[in-house]
Amino acid sequence: MLALDATKQVVAERILVPGVIELRHIAEAPPRLGEYLLVPFMRPKNLGPLIQVSQGWMMTHGMAVVRPALNAPVGEGQSKVTQVLLDDIDYYFAGNDGVAFTPDGRRAAVTSSDADTVSILDTAKLARRLQQGPAEELADRLDSAATFVVARLGTGHNPTSVVTSPDSRWAYVANRLDDSLTIVDMAQAKVAATLSLGGPKEITPLRRGEQLFHAAKYCFQGQFACGTCHPNSHLDGLAWNLETPQLGRDRVANRTLRGIRETAPYKWNGHNPDIATQCGPRIAKFLFRSEGFNTQELEALVTYVNNIPLAPNRHLAPDGQLTEAQERGKAIFYRKNTNDGRAVPIQSRCDTCHPAETHYTNRISTEVGSATKYDTSGLLDTPQLDRVYEDAPYLHNGEALTLEEIWTVFNNYDTHGITSDMGKEQLNDLIEFLKTL
Ligand code: HEC
Ligand code: HEC
Known part of the structure; x- marks a missing residue:
């Protein structure tokens, strides 16, 4: 997370929340609770064999409680971050998403968009839980939620955002894939009503x-x-x-x-x-x-x-006209000769394996020398390159962090196209072209 200094318009602090991804929403606690922020997160254990799902713990969902270093000079502040889990011991609440406090500070609501649930939290009990034990331990405790979650309420499909009413009585949860609102009575911690927003009657x-x-x-x-x-x-x-x-x-x-x-x-x-x-x-x-x-x-x-569409291309002019750098890169993608005039063998040309007519994949598996000793086979399906600029990290094991690294770090022996004769500017141009696909 970034803390910005609004007056100086600079980044005041980079706040680390270790091991978590998908920080989508943030809520500020009302002043009477002291200054803190709640940020729902997901914590994946992506490098543990996923076949261990049946033992639990592959993914956990929780919240970062962030106490910002508000008055520290720019670059010197250190916010305090405590992670606390929202899952139960034997049931998980996937897709942590929206979060809101009631203005009176007594309760908070957190939606779990993939569990069709909104959890209602008692903030006084949450504060007590945060006092129990060191932060490092709390981050891994699956018995926390039971101490401060007052209710788990079923919603419509895919509840994302939640807001509360100024009098603290109601919370309104937006059910993104239902075109409806779930209205929660916050004092009673019960669903009061579901309001249809008039979406299509028939579900396609x-x-x-x-x-x-x-x-x-x-x-x-x-x-x-x-x-x-x-x-x-x-x-x-x-x-x-x-x-x-x-x-x-x-x-x-x-x-x-x-x-x-x-x-x-x-x-x-x-x-x-x-x-x-x-x-x-x-x-x-x-x-x-x-x-x-x-x-x-x-x-x-x-x-x-x-039917999931490709995103519009940010790097291509609306009329499809390539810039000079993109044109130069295109010529490299289709080149038949190296800088010193040697022929590029057909099987080493980019467009042989990545032909434009079929989404830049020939749909054939080949070895391009990218396997490591941890891979059982180096035979890989040629990936399509449409909108490849938004697919980082690259290569089958995600080891190339940028498009450049596919060649600067991993193509030492010209096994993945011939690129060793290229200067830095040529590689830059090639990348500019790849971004237009
Ligand atoms: C634990 C994380 C995870 C979950 C959950 C998951 N996927 Fe994936 N998905 C991956 C990974 C990693 C790959 C790449 C696997 C590979 O190529 O060996 C992948 C690949 C795919 C592909 C192949 C894409 C391609 O171009 O080759 C499809 C299709 C897909 N997932 C659909 C789904 C659907 C539908 C679901 C739910 C039923 C799902 N995934 C759930 C992680 C996940
Ligand atoms: C012999 C077939 C072949 C040739 C020639 C070839 N590629 Fe590839 N390309 C592949 C394969 C197979 C992979 C997957 C490798 C991996 O994942 O480890 C790949 C991966 C890529 C990727 C990464 C895609 C991703 O999503 O991670 C890009 C970008 C790419 N190639 C562009 C090019 C360019 C540019 C050239 C010419 C300089 C080229 N390729 C030449 C077969 C080829």
Whole structure:
């Protein structure tokens, strides 16, 4: 998190919340509670073999309680951060999202968007819990929530934001995939009403699929949903130890789900022929540790995944005209000769494996020398390159942090296209072109 000095317009402090991702909302405690902020988070254990889901603890959800160093000079402040978990010992509350205090400071509400739940917190009890034991220990205690959560209330599908009324009586939860509001009586900690916002009466398979994409109840103990690892139907930027029981082997970077309809086969190793196979039995067996989806549900989910659009391209002019640097990069992508006039063999040309007509993938598995000793096989499905600029980190194991590193760090022997003869400026141009795809 960044603390900004509004007067000087500079970053006053970078506040670290170790091990967590997806900080989406923040709420400031009313003054009578003392100065602190609540920031819901998710903490993934992505490098532990995911087959351990049945032992719990692959992903936990909680809140950072941040006491900001308000009056320290710029660059010298050190905010105090305590992590406290919102999950129960045997049930998890995936997709922590919105957060709000009642103005009287007595209660707070936190939505769990993938668990269709809003948790109502007693702030006095939370304060007491934070006094019990050192912060490092509290961060890993699954018995905290029971001490300060007053109620877990069911909402509509995918509750994201929550706000409270000025008189502290009500909280309004926006159910993103239901077009409805859940109205909570905060004193009684009960759902008072559900207000329809007049969305479409009929639920299309597309919408049903998106609801399922955000439904953690299909996973053992409700630990996570598809949307947990694929936020905004994209990727979380992490590498996961998905299927192997061996710690550290066959680690795979997450992959985007945007615009993948015509890019089969799936997965880095290209072993999954279609989205139904990827999302159905495999997910049930290897990720969710549950029965998974029934046939109709799977059909809806696949419809959704097949229709996730690509984001508009930020690097391409609206009329599609390339800049000079992008044009120079394009010429390098399609080049047939190196700088010193040697021919680039066909199998080493970028466009042989990444042809424009088919989303820049020939849909064939090849070795490009990127495997490490931790990989069982170096044979990898050529990835599509549409909007590749938003897919970092790169390569199957996520070891290349930027597009440049694919070649500056990992292509020492020209096994992934011929790039060793290129100057820095040529590589820059190539990257500028890749960003337009
Ligand atoms: C624990 C995190 C996690 C969860 C939960 C998860 N995924 Fe993934 N997903 C990944 C990772 C990591 C990969 C890359 C795996 C590989 O290539 O070996 C991936 C790959 C995929 C792919 C293949 C994309 C491609 O282009 O090859 C699809 C499709 C997919 N996920 C859909 C889903 C759906 C649908 C769900 C829910 C049913 C889901 N995922 C749940 C982490 C996750
Ligand atoms: C022989 C086929 C082949 C050639 C030639 C080739 N690539 Fe690749 N490319 C691949 C494969 C396979 C991968 C996946 C490697 C991995 O994940 O470890 C890949 C990965 C990439 C990625 C990373 C994508 C991601 O999402 O992580 C980019 C970008 C890329 N290639 C661009 C290029 C460019 C530019 C060239 C020409 C200089 C090129 N490739 C030449 C097969 C090829």
